[in-house]
Amino acid sequence: MAAKIKSGGAGNNQVEANSDINVTPFVDIMLVLLIIFMVAAPLASVSVPVELPIAVAKAAPNPPKPVYISIQNDGDVYVGDFKTDVGSLGADLKEQIGARNPADERIFIRGDQNTRYGDFMQVMNALQDNGFYSVALVGEDQATS
Numbered sequence: 001m002a003a004k005i006k007s008g009g010a011g012n013n014q015v016e017a018n019s020d021i022n023v024t025p026f027v028d029i030m031l032v033l034l035i036i037f038m039v040a041a042p043l044a045s046v047s048v049p050v051e052l053p054i055a056v057a058k059a060a061p062n063p064p065k066p067v068y069i070s071i072q073n074d075g076d077v078y079v080g081d082f083k084t085d086v087g088s089l090g091a092d093l094k095e096q097i098g099a100r101n102p103a104d105e106r107i108f109i110r111g112d113q114n115t116r117y118g119d120f121m122q123v124m125n126a127l128q129d130n131g132f133y134s135v136a137l138v139g140e141d142q143a144t145s
Contacts, residue, residue: 068108070110071112071115073115102130
C-alpha cells in the first residue's frame with residue numbers, strides 16, 4: 001500500500017492512504033501467457049487429415065509357467081513339486097523350461113525361513129553355473145501370515 005503526503009503549510013503534514021492496485025505487472029504477465037498459448041495451440045494439433053485403420057490386435061500369448069525352486073529347512077531341494085539335488089538342479093531346470101533360453105528365464109526361489117545359508121548359496125551357485133541369472137526370492141505377505 002502506498003501513502004500520499006499532503007503538506008498543508010506550517011509543518012502540518014498529513015498522511016493519506018492510497019489503495020489503488022498497480023495492475024500493470026499483472027497485465028504484462030497475462031499478455032505474455034496469451035502469446036505463449038496462441039503460439040503453442042496450433043503446434044499441438046495435427047493438421048494433416050489421415051484416415052487411420054482400425055487396429056485389431058492379436059491376443060498376446062500367455063507368459064510361460066513360472067518355475068519355482070523350493071528349499072526346505074533340512075536342505076531338500078524341489079523343482080516345482082519334484083525333489084532333486086543340487087548336482088542335477090541345472091538339468092532338471094532345463095528340462096522344465098524346455099527350449100527357452102535359460103538366461104531369459106526368471107527362477108523363483110522359495111526358501112524356508114530356517115534354511116541354512118550354505119544350502120541357499122549352493123542352489124544359487126548351481127543356477128549361475130547353468131546359465132540362470134534372473135532370480136526372484138519369494139516371501140510371504142505380512143497380511144497373510
